[in-house]
Amino acid sequence: MKLTRSLLLASALAALTLGSVAAQARDLTVVSWGGNYQDAQREIYFKPFSEVLGKPVLDESWDGGVGVLQSKVKAGAPNWDAVQVETEELALGCADGIYEKIDWAKLGGKDKFIDSAVSDCGVGAIVWSTAIAYDGDKLKDGPKSWADFWDVTKFPGKRGLRKGPKYTLEFALQADGVAPADVYKVLGTPEGVDRAFKKLDELKPNIVWWEAGAQPLQLISSGEVAMSTAYNGRISGINRSEKKNFKVVWPGSIYAVDSWVILKGAENAAAAMDFIAFTSKPENQAKLPAKIAYGLPNKEAAAAVPAELQGELPTTPANMEGAIPLNGDFWIDNSEELTKRFNAWLGQ
Amino acid sequence: MSAGGKYRRHVAAALMLMPLVIFLGLFFVWPIVSMLSEAVSDPVVVKTLPSTTEAARRWDHASPAVPIMGQALVDDIRATTDDQAMGDVVRRLNSAKSGFRTLMMKTLSAARGSTGPLDLTTVDPRWQDNGYWEAIAAASGSRYTDRNLLAALDYTRNPQGQIEALPPSASNNADIFKRTFVISGLVTLMCIAIGYPFAMLAASVTGWKRQLLLGAVLLPLWTSLLVRTAAWIILLQDQGLINSLLQALHLTSGPLPLLFNRMGVVIAMTHVLLPFMVLPIFSVLIGIPGNLMPAAQSLGASKLRAFWHVLLPLSLRGVASGALLVFMSAIGYYITPALVGGPRDQMISAVIAFYSLNTANWGMAGALGIILLAATLALYAVYHRLTNDRPVKV
Numbered sequence: 001m002k003l004t005r006s007l008l009l010a011s012a013l014a015a016l017t018l019g020s021v022a023a024q025a026r027d028l029t030v031v032s033w034g035g036n037y038q039d040a041q042r043e044i045y046f047k048p049f050s051e052v053l054g055k056p057v058l059d060e061s062w063d064g065g066v067g068v069l070q071s072k073v074k075a076g077a078p079n080w081d082a083v084q085v086e087t088e089e090l091a092l093g094c095a096d097g098i099y100e101k102i103d104w105a106k107l108g109g110k111d112k113f114i115d116s117a118v119s120d121c122g123v124g125a126i127v128w129s130t131a132i133a134y135d136g137d138k139l140k141d142g143p144k145s146w147a148d149f150w151d152v153t154k155f156p157g158k159r160g161l162r163k164g165p166k167y168t169l170e171f172a173l174q175a176d177g178v179a180p181a182d183v184y185k186v187l188g189t190p191e192g193v194d195r196a197f198k199k200l201d202e203l204k205p206n207i208v209w210w211e212a213g214a215q216p217l218q219l220i221s222s223g224e225v226a227m228s229t230a231y232n233g234r235i236s237g238i239n240r241s242e243k244k245n246f247k248v249v250w251p252g253s254i255y256a257v258d259s260w261v262i263l264k265g266a267e268n269a270a271a272a273m274d275f276i277a278f279t280s281k282p283e284n285q286a287k288l289p290a291k292i293a294y295g296l297p298n299k300e301a302a303a304a305v306p307a308e309l310q311g312e313l314p315t316t317p318a319n320m321e322g323a324i325p326l327n328g329d330f331w332i333d334n335s336e337e338l339t340k341r342f343n344a345w346l347g348q
Numbered sequence: 349m350s351a352g353g354k355y356r357r358h359v360a361a362a363l364m365l366m367p368l369v370i371f372l373g374l375f376f377v378w379p380i381v382s383m384l385s386e387a388v389s390d391p392v393v394v395k396t397l398p399s400t401t402e403a404a405r406r407w408d409h410a411s412p413a414v415p416i417m418g419q420a421l422v423d424d425i426r427a428t429t430d431d432q433a434m435g436d437v438v439r440r441l442n443s444a445k446s447g448f449r450t451l452m453m454k455t456l457s458a459a460r461g462s463t464g465p466l467d468l469t470t471v472d473p474r475w476q477d478n479g480y481w482e483a484i485a486a487a488s489g490s491r492y493t494d495r496n497l498l499a500a501l502d503y504t505r506n507p508q509g510q511i512e513a514l515p516p517s518a519s520n521n522a523d524i525f526k527r528t529f530v531i532s533g534l535v536t537l538m539c540i541a542i543g544y545p546f547a548m549l550a551a552s553v554t555g556w557k558r559q560l561l562l563g564a565v566l567l568p569l570w571t572s573l574l575v576r577t578a579a580w581i582i583l584l585q586d587q588g589l590i591n592s593l594l595q596a597l598h599l600t601s602g603p604l605p606l607l608f609n610r611m612g613v614v615i616a617m618t619h620v621l622l623p624f625m626v627l628p629i630f631s632v633l634i635g636i637p638g639n640l641m642p643a644a645q646s647l648g649a650s651k652l653r654a655f656w657h658v659l660l661p662l663s664l665r666g667v668a669s670g671a672l673l674v675f676m677s678a679i680g681y682y683i684t685p686a687l688v689g690g691p692r693d694q695m696i697s698a699v700i701a702f703y704s705l706n707t708a709n710w711g712m713a714g715a716l717g718i719i720l721l722a723a724t725l726a727l728y729a730v731y732h733r734l735t736n737d738r739p740v741k742v
Contacts, residue, residue: 065705065706066706066707066708067704067705067706067707067708068705070708071708073432074432091449092449095435095438095449095452095453096431096432096435096436096438096439096708097430097431097432097434097435098432098435163691208608209690209691211686211687218581222585222586222587222588223586223587224585224586224587224607264432329449329450332442332449332450333442333446333447333448333449333450334446334447335706335707336442336443336446336707336709337446338446339702339706339707340518340519341517341518343520343694343699343702344516344517344518344519344520345517346691346692346694347520347523347524347691347692347694348516348517348520
């Protein structure tokens with residue numbers, strides 16, 4: 001029986017070690033989108049806040065997906081506290097009850113922020129755009145609109161689009177002559193969806209689909225595509241770091257707000273709320289555009305951005321002209337069905 | 349030995365097996381069972397909306413549903429304090445009919461912000477549309493459902509409960525399943541074609557030459573999958589190394605389409621999976637006595653004949669296990685087809701990832717997983733029959 005006893009002892013010991021590891025307090029864990037955006041955040045938010053807090057701030061990156069957060073909260077005691085999410089994930093998770101409610105008093109009130117940055121479950125962190133991008137050195141007289149993007153005789157070459165119905169259908173309708181302001185009205189009808197897919201049929205043979213934000217830059221650089229949709233922050237980033245002359249076509253672009261949320265039941269929920277308040281202070285937030293070209297949801301912070309950086313930001317009035325906000329409500333209702341249809345269309 | 353001693357040894361043996369049993373249970377049996385139950389169970393609406401479920405049984409599916417089910421739904425919403433359970437209900441209903449998300453968000457806050465009777469049609473006119481009630485009624489039928497398994501194979505049930513096929517523009521999982529097996533099969537064949545001669549070469553040399561050859565296979569295995577895939581993008585693109593070389597040698601006039609199509613997927617996946625073919629074949633080949641081939645030749649067989657009748661049958665076990673390893677790994681591939689493939693080269697894992705990561709529709713993800721598992725097991729059974737029916741002759 002000696003063996004039995006030692007085995008029992010060993011398993012008890014193992015259980016003890018595992019238990020003590022789990023019981024150890026975890027430091028505040030902040031999750032964002034990675035890449036040079038997170039590098040910038042680390043410098044202006046994570047490190048200074050860790051000094052304020054007097055404890056380390058851990059940061060991790062993720063690729064989005066409400067299912068990921070869903071499963072963490074469901075499992076109990078999520079290992080993330082504050083997470084940066086996109087419009088849809090904010091609305092979906094808020095409806096599913098997986099986020100803590102935001103204490104707006106700590107943030108100085110809702111009226112300090114632009115409307116699309118305010119929600120019960122999240123606080124806007126950045127405003128970013130998806131727009132047409134092309135290499136200004138290769139195309140002297142570049143595209144001006146979505147109709148140009150669809151015109152492969154005037155601008156020969158392939159086109160890059162983000163794989164998925166979100167953005168793609170909105171852009172297709174604009175190429176078909178729908179005014180930016182009416183896009184979601186048309187897309188809300190079955191005929192509108194058919195119209196968008198029909199317009200996409202025209203361009204289908206010339207489309208290269210991308211998934212990760214760095215891909216369109218590579219596609220444009222290598223000449224694999226003549227123009228592509230891309231995130232505006234990435235475009236300014238590559239122009240600065242690699243001295244490229246990539247252009248952004250602002251009219252017809254779609255801007256969206258990314259928000260900070262706190263996972264329900266997170267161990268450091270209180271510290272996470274303080275962290276979000278820290279990142280939302282105008283003097284802290286105003287440091288971001290110098291590192292990466294995203295717009296700021298705090299109105300005072302946006303006003304404090306130096307003039308020479310304003311031209312690159314989606315929130316600058318001249319760039320807002322003809323641009324539309326992403327309709328989160330439309331996509332949380334229709335994302336599953338339209339993605340199914342999009343995937344079926346893609347595979348045909 | 350005494351009976352007691354025997355018993356003790358049995359207990360000891362059983363205890364030593366425990367870690368394995370626990371491991372298998374935790375990481376193999378449990379996930380499969382929970383995946384299966386996720387796919388066929390549908391309890392959320394029945395559990396969270398009991399009075400609505402009750403009311404739905406009284407509804408004739410033709411008259412306006414609000415007078416019958418409306419107040420029951422409001423009562424259920426007010427009785428539920430669990431936000432997450434309500435979230436599950438909303439997700440389940442929106443997956444059956446688009447629009448439920450915003451509709452329920454409005455309804456939840458209206459119901460919770462008031463007491464007494466509440467007319468849902470004033471909360472949102474969409475409640476007049478019986479389509480929404482139809483979805484609730486369908487979801488409250490039973491705790492178990494076959495709708496996920498049917499949808500995974502492009503079928504659905506109409507309101508009368510009959511099974512009918514979905515149009516290809518709405519769902520094409522069957523195509524993607526077929527494609528997954530075709531690509532995996534192609535990759536397996538390519539791996540045999542390249543891996544077998546390579547393993548023969550590596551087995552026939554010794555010393556640093558063998559080390560070098562095996563290193564060439566193993567080194568990529570220690571590199572990140574993403575890095576290897578990205579390297580192929582750089583090599584295969586229109587302005588990439590291969591196309592530039594071909595054009596510089598005037599072999600082609602324009603760039604060959606190597607990327608974002610089936611060709612790119614097969615090339616990149618073959619490279620990634622090649623070690624799993626080479627190593628099993630190599631390990632079988634070095635175990636074959638080196639004097640068999642010369643013996644066959646001394647009896648008058650040509651080199652080719654000696655290979656065909658001696659070496660190949662002896663090494664077939666290595667080929668079979670290599671093929672199995674490669675094929676099984678290939679059917680689960682996701683990143684490589686997503687990056688180097690075109691839209692018509694996406695494999696079933698991409699669809700599973702969509703349901704589990706983006707929409708948190710665990711039921712659909714589980715159903716697709718089960719179909720994949722069943723198809724794989726069926727293929728394994730065929731493989732087992734084939735390798736057993738043709739015993740290796742020595």
